[in-house]
Amino acid sequence: MVDQENCDWQEDRDWQRLDKWLWCARFMKARTNCARFVAGGMVRINRQPTDKVHARLRVGDVLTFPLGAGIRVIRVVALAARRGPAVEARLLYEEMPEP
Numbered sequence: 263m264v265d266q267e268n269c270d271w272q273e274d275r276d277w278q279r280l281d282k283w284l285w286c287a288r289f290m291k292a293r294t295n296c297a298r299f300v301a302g303g304m305v306r307i308n309r310q311p312t313d314k315v316h317a318r319l320r321v322g323d324v325l326t327f328p329l330g331a332g333i334r335v336i337r338v339v340a341l342a343a344r345r346g347p348a349v350e351a352r353l354l355y356e357e358m359p360e361p
């Protein structure tokens with residue numbers, strides 16, 4: 263019997279890799295930059311630090327990370343089907359006030 267919760271075919275439907283989502287949401291220009299950023303321990307998912315680029319991100323998760331001169335706190339509202347234009351990328355998340 264196949265454990266469907268761990269199947270890779272569910273990626274982009276039920277969950278998405280953290281580095282891929284950050285890239286699709288246009289927080290950085292290259293996916294490799296997103297992977298290095300996450301691997302450096304710069305991101306928290308639901309207040310839990312992670313350095314795993316393959317961490318599973320789901321709708322409703324809250325990300326906290328430094329970007330530019332401040333700290334960004336965002337809630338994931340959608341998973342990305344592709345890396346589209348900035349207007350489309352902005353629909354993937356909502357800004358939250360800093361804690």
